[in-house]
Amino acid sequence: MKHSEFWQVLDETFGPGYGRSVAEDLVLPGAGGRTAAAALAEGVPPRQVWDAVCDEMQLDESTRWLHRIDPDDPVRRSRR
Template identity: 55%
Template sequence: MKRSEFQVAIDEEFGPGYGGALVRDLTMEALGGRTAREALDAGIPPREVWLALCAATDVPVERRHGVGQREPGRHG
């Protein structure tokens, strides 16, 4: 997942307003107490940040692959 794909997934899952607030304000233990923005700026891969954010906000597992991303285990 690229950082631009991360942003699309955030906007699609949470909406631009709420998604932006989550990325900016929600600290997550899975990211060392960082926000998603801080984690991305620290070099943590966008996929890892996305999955941590999904877990922290109870996004259903079937939607955690991210918008525009191939579901794990699916080809083609």
């Protein structure tokens, strides 16, 4: 997962405004007790941070793997 994919699936999952709030405010035990934004800034791989977000927010498996679906795939477009 690239940083750009992290931000894209975060926005698709939560919406741009709330997604940024999740990244800045939600402390993630799976990211060493840091927020997603802090963990990324400190070099934690985006995939590990995304997994921590999914775990903390109890997101389903289809959302966890959203970054693996082509953005033009009808399944992914229907989530927008």
